[in-house]
Amino acid sequence: MPKGCSRNLSDTMAKKEKATAAKRNHARIPAQAAQSCPFCNNTDVVIASNRYAYVIHDKHPYVEGHLLVIPKKHFESIMEMDTKTLCSTMALVKKMEKRLVERLGVSGITIRQNWAPFLNESHLVVRHVHFHIIPRAPNDNLYYKVNRISLPDLRKEELVKRLK
Numbered sequence: 001m002p003k004g005c006s007r008n009l010s011d012t013m014a015k016k017e018k019a020t021a022a023k024r025n026h027a028r029i030p031a032q033a034a035q036s037c038p039f040c041n042n043t044d045v046v047i048a049s050n051r052y053a054y055v056i057h058d059k060h061p062y063v064e065g066h067l068l069v070i071p072k073k074h075f076e077s078i079m080e081m082d083t084k085t086l087c088s089t090m091a092l093v094k095k096m097e098k099r100l101v102e103r104l105g106v107s108g109i110t111i112r113q114n115w116a117p118f119l120n121e122s123h124l125v126v127r128h129v130h131f132h133i134i135p136r137a138p139n140d141n142l143y144y145k146v147n148r149i150s151l152p153d154l155r156k157e158e159l160v161k162r163l164k
């Protein structure tokens with residue numbers, strides 16, 4: 001095969017990769033979504049963070065110590081996340097699980113990540129990937145609950161302090 005052919009082939013492949021990357025970035029729709037996204041513009045107390053993700057207390061918690069671990073970059077689903085960000089986000093999930101067990105005496109935990117079609121609480125939907133860390137207790141019947149608890153600001157501040 002003449003040299004020219006292989007160069008043309010690699011040029012074509014590079015163009016194809018560029019087009020695919022552009023398509024992928026377009027599918028993410030970050031610019032407009034990020035402007036109005038509460039997780040891209042967080043104003044809540046950050047309990048812990050690393051280079052790629054941060055942790056806050058859920059604004060509408062199921063139980064005390066219900067945390068959210070959120071990648072700093074705007075992604076709508078796990079499928080869009082690069083491995084480095086995903087691993088760093090999960091490292092923070094692990095860190096906070098440990099703190100909940102050691103500092104709040106939590107005896108069990110559920111990790112949840114909802115992707116839009118599965119959510120029925122549409123008024124709470126934030127289209128920015130986040131992982132729920134939900135402390136569990138024996139017979140808590142968590143999944144039979146309809147209403148979230150009302151957590152006073154003072155109590156929330158105390159929990160955040162203990163986990164910081």
Ligand SMILES: [Zn+2]
Nearest residue numbers: 037040074128
């Ligand atoms: Zn966002």
